[in-house]
Amino acid sequence: MIKFINGTNRNQLPLFASSIDDAIAQDNEIRLIDLFVDSLKLADFGFTFDFVENGRPAYHPSDLLKLFIYGYLIRMRSSRTLEKECNRNIELMWLLKGLVPDHNTIANFRKDNPKAIARVFRATVKMASHFELIGSTLVAGDSTKLRAQNSKKNNFNSNKIERHIAYIDAKLEEYNSALAKEDSDTQYKQIIENKIKKHTVQKQKYIGYQNTIQTTGVTQISTSDPDTRQIMTRNNISEVAYSVQTTVDALHNIPIDFKVTNENDAKAMGGMLRRSKTILGHNHFTAIYDKGYHTGGEFAYADRLGIDVLVAIPDVASHAPDPAFDAKYFIYNKQTDSYICPAKEILVTNGRWYTKSRGKWSNQMKHYKTKACLSCAFFKQCTQNKYGRLIERSEYADLIYQNKVRIENNYETYRRRQAIVEHPYGVIKRQWDFYYIMTKKTIKHASADVGLIFTAYNLRRIFNLIDQNLLKQYLKILALYLRALKATFNAFYDSFFEKLNQISFFKKRNNCSLKSPIFTF
Known part of the structure; x- marks a missing residue:
């Protein structure tokens, strides 16, 4: 006869009574979560502690924070799921001492405390720094796109609105024509009139969106989450999403900063470097970025901060008819402020600065040209401009060149960028499945969700890297x-x-x- 392991009788009382604490192993990481939150002075972080005397008492912020950190660490973000877990999960029963907050209370805590949650994230960075997990000499920056609670269908730009209005106008013309021809069938006329009314209402809605874009200067309107934008993610695929800018320390791939935005990377580097300088307490570090951050103004910002950056050089936007005559082969002479072309002719400037606009940004440019172009034997190989070749030099050209030299001298360092900054994204988006924003409406609420994600990630890294007994001792001292x-x-x-x-x-x-x-006194 085959023997099996049998459980105990559910109706049998235990001989010795045991507490819920006995059911939680001493090396269970939930004890670390409890100690970590107890070591924080949450009142200074911005959590609300002042409540009116009347009515039901509120839940302590530390209890709700423990619930969220535990939930995010085990890949649970839904407030309804967390409420259910409070009733059936013995670890949560121990952590919250039997409390079962309502899902609205849980959701509102996350939604209402984005700044306080960001300070909890900074506390994880401070703890990592205490255990020397932050190298502070090399950081990498990038952004990841997290899908928002807003479908593409409910996102509009000027072109999309015009297409909708044109479609409605065509339909209205069709219905009005059918209505004019119909004389006898009253029921059919009523159906057409209802359709005309419906499309007219829709048209007025789109006209309202169009007026908003024209008067406010915004480029897109999202109706479900007003702060979201349709952003390119990869390979010409777009999503209505938030862009999360992140700075990651290279020593143990620990994020030291994040910022939720709805813009692309072009103007993000300077602000993130300034924040990194404040967090690390010095500017003696190197920052690595991909080519999306290659912007002259941002190089100037980094130079003012005194921070060395390694930014990938983007591909040339356009080529000469013969690539041998591309702009990179025109040699600049700083002493004479002129260029020497591959045909050994000298291109000079009149010294004037010209404004070149690209979208909502503009740069100052100098123009360099020579009369020798029109009689040059290489004219057709060099340019298609009938007036001759024109070279533009940005006001930031020197800084762009310095970055190019740094990349050439430190290429192996730059190659580490993906291994550093993509590590957190891989865990968060692929392993944890956190590829979308959980909260609805506004960038402030999205920041709270992202703050908890990065808090959980940093704690996971610290729990994995530091001996548990040492960590417990540190947290107990802080709590005392x-x-x-x-x-x-x-x-x-x-x-x-x-x-x-x-x-x-x-x-x-x-x-x-x-x-x-x-x-x-």
Whole structure:
């Protein structure tokens, strides 16, 4: 007869009563989550602690924060799922001490505390730095697109609106023509009139969108989540999404900063470098970026910050009829402020700066040309411009050239970019399946969701890299320090207000002012 392992009788009472703490192993990482949150001074982070006296008491922010960190670490972000887990998950029963918050309470906590959650993320960076997991010498920056709670169908730009209006106009013309021909069938006429009414209402809606774009200067309108934009993700595939700018330290691939935006990468590098300088406390580090960040103005920003950057050089946008005459083969002479072309002719400038606009950004350019072009034997190989070859030099050309030299001298360092910055994205989007934003409406709410994602990621890295006993000891010391600080403050607070009450009583009894020197303390 085959033997099987049998469980205990569900109706049998245990001989020795045990607490829920006995059911949680000492090396269970949920104990680290509990210690981590208890080590934080959440009142300074911006979580709400002041509630009205009347009504049902609120849940403590630390309990809800523990719930979210645990949920994100086990790939659960839904507030309804977390509510269910509070009823059936023994780890959560231990962590929350039997509390079961409503899903609305859970969702509102995340939605209402984006700045406080960002500070919790910074606390993970500070803890990683304490354990020397942050190298602070090499960082890599990039962005990832996280799909928003807004479909492409509910995203509009000027061209799309015009197509919709043109389609409706064609339909209205068709229906009006059919209505004019119909004389006898009253029911059919009513159907057509209803369709005309429906399309007219739709047209007015699109006209309203068009007016909003023209008056506000926005390029897109999203009706479900107003802050989202349709952004190119890869290979000409677009999504209505948020772009999450991230800075990752190279030592252990730990993100030190993030920012949720709805714009592309072109103007993002400078701001992220400034934030990195503040976080690391110095500018003696190198930052690596891909070619999407190759913008003259951003090189100038990095230069003002005193930070060396390695930014990939994009492909040439256009070529000469003969690639041997591409602009990169024109040699610049800084002393004479001129160019020498492959045919050994000298191109000079009149010294004037011209404004070149590209979308909402503009740069100052100098133009270089020579009269020798029109009689040059290589004219047709060099240019298709009937007036001769024109070379433009940006105001940021020197900084762009310096980046090119740095890339050539540090190419092996640049090659590490993907291994550094794509590591968190791979875990978050592929392993954890967090490829979309959970919260709805506005970039502020999206920032809260992303903040919890990166907080969970950093904690996972720290839990994996640091010995658990050492980490527990560190967090316990922090928690003890925080409790001692709180006790000292409460004692001072009680003493202060007791003295203030005594002074107020004395003032009323003797009809004197608190401004009297005798009451100064």
